[in-house]
Amino acid sequence: MKKRGMGRYIFLALIAPGVLFITVFMLIPLFWVILSTFQEGGSFSLNNYISLLDSVYFRQVFGRSVRLSLLSTGLCALLGFPAAYYISRYSRHKGMMMALAIFPMFTSPVIRSFSWMVILGRKGIVNQALVGLGLFARPQSLLYNEFSMTVGFVQLFLPQMILSLLGVMDAIPTDLTEAAGSLGATRLVAFLRIVFPLSVSGLVTGAVLVFTGCMTAYTTPQLLGATDTQVLSTMVYQYAMSLRDWAQASAVAMVMIVVTLAVSTLFNRLSRRINPLAA
Amino acid sequence: MPLLELRNITAGYDRNIILRGFNLEVEKGEFVSLLGSSGCGKTTTLRLIAGFSEPNEGSIIFGGRDITHVPLHRRNFGFVFQSYALFPHMTVFDNVAFGLKMRKVPKAEMRKRVMDMLALVDLEGFEDRYPREMSGGQRQRVALARAMVIQPDLMLFDEPLSNLDAKLRVRMRVEIRRIQQELGFTAIYVTHDQEECFAISDKVAIMNQGVIEQMDTPANIFNGPKTEFIARFVGFENFFDLKAEGGAWLTDSGAPIRLTQRTEGSAVKACIRPEDVLIGPPDAGFENSVPGEVLVSTFLGRHVQYNVRTAIGEFAVKAEQDHVYSIGAQVSLGLIANKIIPIPQTNC
Known part of the structure; x- marks a missing residue:
């Protein structure tokens, strides 16, 4: 009994610093932000949200944010699935391939965005190739639009998708695909019927990571986008820093949190329908 | 086909x-x-x-x-x-x-x-x-x-x-x-x-x-x-060499061994399972008798296993426990003739 009591105190002592830190620097400020969005002139009000939803501009930005995030998530899934499958099943130098996949994560998003500015610029390698091959007469504007933002997002978050998928794929025994093969399934069918459904939980984890990442990323849309391609995160900055409208900025932040949670829940529901056993 | x-x-x-x-x-x-x-x-x-x-x-x-x-x-x-x-x-x-x-x-x-x-x-x-x-x-x-x-x-x-x-x-x-x-x-x-x-x-x-x-x-x-x-895989534990001399099979120490299986060649390795070896006092008078000394005796419930040192190698013997020999006892082993399996040397 005595030992158990001691263990309890030690347990509390061990988690206390972390809990305290999160409470003081995250939960309380977050609570304040939430509270402040429902106030105007010291009394309860929904005006912050009403004026947001009334604004055509906000609805545009909101739509763009969700659209680009979903598109980037989809592209990451499309690119990440074969990559993860290859690394997990066929790669001889697995550690090396994994290192290559996550290597971009060692570079800051700012540097990576600047690199894209060089690559996608009017005199960048892509435009030179397009013109050189005779596909276009003049350099195309590939920068400061939704295209460059999507490219930036995908490159930024693809490693998360690959890692999440690798985690579940490595746990799928090769026996299962062999069993499917011996029962008459081609490699493709075995992949679609066995590997894919069993990888869905990793796909969902990856999708949630990529989607939230895209929704909340700031430097990438700021550097690779333009004033007419604002997203929610750059909008928060604009409201808070340029317009000094903290209440409105907080309301936008709230919208971001709600959307992120909603989409994560949706992804989870979806995965349960494909694979009822996915946790 | x-x-x-x-x-x-x-x-x-x-x-x-x-x-x-x-x-x-x-x-x-x-x-x-x-x-x-x-x-x-x-x-x-x-x-x-x-x-x-x-x-x-x-x-x-x-x-x-x-x-x-x-x-x-x-x-x-x-x-x-x-x-x-x-x-x-x-x-x-x-x-x-x-x-x-x-x-x-x-x-x-x-x-x-x-x-x-x-x-x-x-x-x-x-x-x-x-x-x-x-x-x-x-x-x-x-x-x-x-x-x-x-x-x-x-x-x-x-x-x-x-x-x-x-x-x-x-x-x-x-x-x-x-x-x-x-x-x-x-x-x-x-x-x-x-x-x-x-x-x-x-x-x-x-x-x-x-x-x-x-x-x-x-x-x-x-x-x-x-x-x-x-032979080892299917439970034979005792192996000994036999050579043909004048129409009979002899062990390395010269003792004659009768085999029931027809065997070709001039030398064979023979094997026998522990449960097919009889154990008795030195004057037991077994066929295919080999004298020896008990090295170890292990109680196995229904059986007693003996490890017996003989002139042609160590033998494992599994015997009923009606008479228990202690370590160091002089005994005589009887190799049951139709249980001795000759293995042609070429296959070893």
Whole structure:
């Protein structure tokens, strides 16, 4: 009994610093932000949200944010699935391939965005190739639009998708695909019927990571986008820093949190329908 | 003509060749076991037949057709895994129906065949369960049903019972044998469990270091091992040299030994099981008598095992415990003539 009591105190002592830190620097400020969005002139009000939803501009930005995030998530899934499958099943130098996949994560998003500015610029390698091959007469504007933002997002978050998928794929025994093969399934069918459904939980984890990442990323849309391609995160900055409208900025932040949670829940529901056993 | 034939197979990686010039023939309807310790190449052989991997050299002939490079999904062989390899996200029904779906069998017929097969393996009423809700024995029966429902031309078993407890293992092997005889399929069964494979098989192929040392019926292997390796494998523990002199067989110390088996050659290695050696006082007067001294006596319940030092080597003897000899006792061993198995030296 005595030992158990001691263990309890030690347990509390061990988690206390972390809990305290999160409470003081995250939960309380977050609570304040939430509270402040429902106030105007010291009394309860929904005006912050009403004026947001009334604004055509906000609805545009909101739509763009969700659209680009979903598109980037989809592209990451499309690119990440074969990559993860290859690394997990066929790669001889697995550690090396994994290192290559996550290597971009060692570079800051700012540097990576600047690199894209060089690559996608009017005199960048892509435009030179397009013109050189005779596909276009003049350099195309590939920068400061939704295209460059999507490219930036995908490159930024693809490693998360690959890692999440690798985690579940490595746990799928090769026996299962062999069993499917011996029962008459081609490699493709075995992949679609066995590997894919069993990888869905990793796909969902990856999708949630990529989607939230895209929704909340700031430097990438700021550097690779333009004033007419604002997203929610750059909008928060604009409201808070340029317009000094903290209440409105907080309301936008709230919208971001709600959307992120909603989409994560949706992804989870979806995965349960494909694979009822996915946790 | 055999149903399945492996001709001159070489398999493995550059530095680790597992099979070299390997041959095997299996007749239609036979239940053949590949028996051997781990690393002997038995699982490699089975995986080659299944089509999970391809040999570096040689060919696999099935029903007169070369299937060496036929991909696994076109072979129509059933495979039962040690790990069961059930699809965890599918119900028992969907697991068993998988092969039929691949063959585009009509729904109604599929349902009937799956249900019949589940009845055969005694799993009626389990069709809506998921594999994780079942015990090891039940899972292996699902795996069995899933492999058999496609009416395979050949059933392959890769140590299917080694994850089960001892009691269940015995029950399941009887079950497998019963179903095999009921449906009459040809089977190749890989195991390292000697008792299991002797109980279940028509023929046993004992493998050692990538070659088949002997392939025969269980009784023939048990009573007439062809090599010392196999003799040790099936429980012979006492080995001694004999040489022919003037129409009789003599031990190294010159004592005559009578054999009942006709034996050619001028020298053989002979072996005998511990339970076929008699032990008595020095003046017991046994046939094929060898004097010795008890080194160790071990109580084994119904038996007592003695290790006895003799002039022709140490003998293990398993005796009834009616008279117990203590360590250091002078005894005489009697080698029962028709239980002595001569192994031709050329095969050693």
